[in-house]
Each structure stands twice: as C-alpha cells, then as structure tokens.
Amino acid sequence: MAATLETGTKIRVEGVSKVFGKTPERAFALVQAGMGKAELLETTGHVLGLHDIDLTIGSGETFVIMGLSGSGKSTLIRHFNRLIEPTAGRILVDGEDILRLSEPALRSFRRRKIAMVFQRFALLPHRTVLENVMFGLLIDGVPRARAEARAREQIALVGLDGFEARHPAQLSGGMQQRVGLARALATDAEILLMDEAFSALDPLIRHDMQMQLKQIQSRLHKTIVFITHDLDEALLLGDHIAILRDGELRQVGTGAEILAAPADDYVARFVRDVNRARTIRCGDLAEPGIAAGAEIGADAALEQAFGALARGPVTVRGADGAPRGVLTAGRVLAALAG
C-alpha cells in the first residue's frame, strides 16, 4: 500500500522452526540431521509445523503470508506475539528478541505493541460492542473513562457508531469483524496481526472490509501482518507477500514480482487463476516516458486503465503527482497473458 513509507525493519524472523509433539527438541535434532516432514511424523509422531523460516517485515508495510490450510501460516503468525513458542530460531521486533521477554514483559508487549484480529472474531458474547472494544485497554489498566473515550473513537473509525450498546450476536459477521478490528486498533499497537481476518465473511462484505482496511492503513501506517489463503486478497492488500507451503517458505516478494516470476510450480499453479487485470497495478507496468493522452494513478488496477488505453498510451503518475512513466496497451496485454 505505501511502500514509500518504509523506514526500516520492524520484525525479523530468523531461522524459526516449530515442531509439535511430546519432545520437540529431540525431534528437531532429527530434522536438522536431514529427516523430512513425512518421515518425522511416521517415526516419531511429531509434526514439523514450520521449518527454518526467515522473514523481514518492514515498518509501516502490509505483509501478507499466504498458504493453503496446513501450510503453517496460522502457526507462524502466532509466533509474532508468542501465543506459540518456536522450537528454534529468533524473532526480533524493533531489534529486540521477544523470545527473551519475561512473563510480565511479554504481557506488556502484547498489551501495547502488538494487537490481533481473529478469523472467527473471538468477541466476548456477554459484553457489548463498546466493552469489547475497551477490552485490551481495561486489561492494561487504563482508567475506564479514558478507555471508553478511546473505544468510541475506534468504533466511529470502523463505522459502527450507534451500535455501542449492542451485543456481538446481534451483529452481522462483517460488523462483528469491525468490532474485532476496532478492538485491535484501540490499544494503539504499532503491529497488527490479522489471522484470516476476512475469510469468514461473504465476498461482498469481504471486499468492503479490504477497502476499509486499506483506507485505515493509509492513515495509520501500522505494520500489518495479514494471513490469507486467497491470492487475490494477498495481491490487493500486500506490499510484500510470502508464500508458505508445508511449513516452508517458497517465495517472498511484491505481488508483481510473484506474478511475473513464480519461484516454483506450486507458486505458478497458485498464480494461474488470478484476475491480473484487477491485481496488477498500473505503476507495476509503467515504462519510462510520457504520453500525450490520459493519465492514471500508479496505484490503480490495470482494468481501470482499459478505457483510456483503447484511445492510446496513458501516463502513470505516483501518489505525489510525479510522472512514473507510460503504460501501453501492448505491455498490458502481455502482462495479462501471464
């Protein structure tokens, strides 16, 4: 969304592996000696959830981790706030190894620095919308009046004014997830973890939520780690995308990079069915030069340029108004052909 705002590394994941089972350390030693995932399961009953993951997530970017179910993406996102502890590796947030945090330090890290949105919303059914949004603040000991004022701001931000006194079961799925988002935003954490946050929603509602997230992000510039199994969603939201399969990282790059050069067959099969006209942005295909005709923003999807392209080449301009190059029909057709 806003790659220009990157100022540095926010999260570093170094060599993280996770083995599930009774004696994970012993099983992990076998993995290091070269045993594969299937053999490990067969001989020891241990599951290799993640294997040697390295990632760098920039400050202020939206980083999408995508994979099918069982790929380890939900396991991975739970490492960022230590809901799951890795078997090996380091996780640095702002240069600090969060695996070294004591229990109280970890709690205050979770209260102030990192917030999470869940696939099935995970709201408290016996509390009102307002109380749900206040949850993180009250846990942190923020005085009730201040917590309430802050919660009301967030409820307004996600467009739920007037619903403060309702209970979650009275709201639609999309509205419940807005509550989940407001709850996560309320603590003013710099990092937002979103675990398949929109996967449980209807397609139309999902698209609304994606747009709302983009709009909120363009104002707040959080570091967002977003999990999804939907490549269209990944391409729409992600400044960078990491593709995970069977607990291993297959490719990391921008959406355009992955579409242009899938790292292996697995990624290529994923990419084949993508609606390129909607996911590739005009800026991605701009060539040096300036055209005489129409103009379009670098962030616009290719399909938005079709009308103008029918009449000739189009000039692409960045968000700052500076020309980024020229877009031609030939270039667009080549990209759509894959």
Add this chain to the structure above:
Amino acid sequence: MQSGFPDIWDTRGFARALDSAFGALVAAWGDTLEAMFLPILRMLILMEKGLQALPWWVVLVALTALALHASRSWRTAALVAVLILAIGLLGVWNDAMATIALMVVATLLSIVIGIPAGILMSRSDRLRALALPVLDIMQTMPIFVYLIPFVMLFGPGKIPALLATIVFAVPPVIRLTDLGIRQVDEEIVEASRAFGASPRQQLWSVQVPLALPSIMAGVNQTTMMALSMVVIASMIGAGGLGYQVLQGIQRLEVSRGLMAGLGIVLLAVVFDRIAQAYGRRMQANLHREG
C-alpha cells in the same frame, strides 16, 4: 466362618486398626472440630429460627419475588406462590422451613467449596484425573457410610447432617464448573491472551463468565441433591421434613409420611424452577440476539 474367598490377608485386623485409629482421632480432635463448626451451626440455627419466626406470607412473597426476578415470568411466579401455599396447607410449614434452612446452607457451602475446586480442576489435567474418580466415589458410595464418621466426630445433630449433605451434593457443581471452563471457546481465550491478559484476568473476564450457564446447571443439581438428602440427614438429627418421614416409618403412619413427602416434592419444584430460570437467563445473556 466359611468364606467363599481365601483369607489372603487379615481383614479383621485391618478393620480393627482402622476403627481404633479413627476412635483416637475422634478423641483427640472431636472437640476442636466441633468448636470449628460452631459458627456454621449458629448460622444454620439462626436461619431456621428466622424462617420459622417470619409470618408465612412474608416467606411466600419473598420466594415469589425471587422466582419473578429469576424468570421474568408471571406464570412461573404464580406457580411458585401456589406451591408454597400448598406446603402450608399440608400442615408441614415449620418442618419445611427447617428443611429450606438446611438445604440453603448446604447449597451455599457447596458453592463456596465447589466453584473454586472446579476452577482448580479445570487448570490442571493431572488434578482432574485424580479428582474425577474421587467425585465418582462421593456420589456412588451409599450415603449412610458418610454418616458413621461424621456422627462419631460430632455426635448426632445438625452439623454431621450438614456435612454429609455437602459431601453428597458438592460433586455436580465441581464437575460442571470444570466442564464449563474447559468448554469455553478456545479462540476467545486465545484472544484475551493475545491482548496481554494475565492468567487471573483470563479467568475472571473470560472463562468464568462464559462458563456461568454450566456452573448454574451445577448449582441447580447440587440444590436438588441437597434436598434429596434431607430424609437421610434427618436420621442423625437434622430435623425438618425428613424427620416427619422417618417418624412416619417408625410409627407406621402413612399420612405423616405422605404429607412430609409431598412437602419435599413441592420444595424441590420451587427451587428447581428458580434455579433453572436463573440458568436460562445466563444462557440468554451469552447468546443475546434481536
């Protein structure tokens, strides 16, 4: 004596040793224990005398109001009022008040013991594995067996009756507290952890509130079991409706037993309606819609 099973070990010697050990325990601690439970005995007697001293219509109005508060339904409240009136008409009012006092105190103490025990049990699988068979034994052992040691320690009276009632009635609230907490949606608990809730905050802001309907079901069962104990407890001097049943048996008076027995049934219905209505309200609180 001829036994069908070979005498592999000396059961008679073991039994004698157990009896004498318990006898020594009674001699050494009987007075101390009695002094310890004196406040509870006073509370029980105060409640019994208080209920009996109140005009009958005050009790009727109070219980009807409680039913109305719990159920928000005039029909349930009216039913409760009629049932209480019927208890009076059966001529067992004072005994019913004594039974209510015993049942309420036993239920309150069972809750005070049972909910924390259930919470502890929900936090440790090992403790649960140990506790479940103990709870099974508490519920299946014939109740008369508990009466023996309690009567030896305290002599016949209200305290051993109360304690035997608690031993018998406490398992459901422990079980259902444990079960309720274990059944709380894992993702909601995880969310509270993700927002930095301490174990105590998780317990009180998420687990216990979401387990409340299950806990209330346990309280309801405990209440019913305490009520079912009153006949047996009366054998060691608890008084109340159970005592009338016992006298009915001893004197072979069908009418006396029948009146008191009907009184117990009516009380059971009254308290079941009230407890169930509270349970339903908590359930509705969790799944409020429309």
